[in-house]
């Protein structure tokens with residue numbers, strides 16, 4: 408049994424564009440990713456990188472990090 412396209416949910420997904428029924432639906436899915444419709448919660452990464460970018464002026468970073476830079 409073929410699965411239905413994840414985008415239109417009407418046509419059967421074809422192997423070439425799996426799990427979509429066509430390139431068009433695949434493009435729609437890609438567009439959703441690019442637009443941030445699908446938000447992935449990054450538990451490790453984004454938050455830490457942002458804190459590091461703030462540098463020594465960041466006073467809300469963990470105390471142990473302050474000890475190093477002070």
Ligand SMILES: [Zn+2]
Pocket residue numbers: 412413414415416417418427428429432
């Ligand atoms: Zn489709």
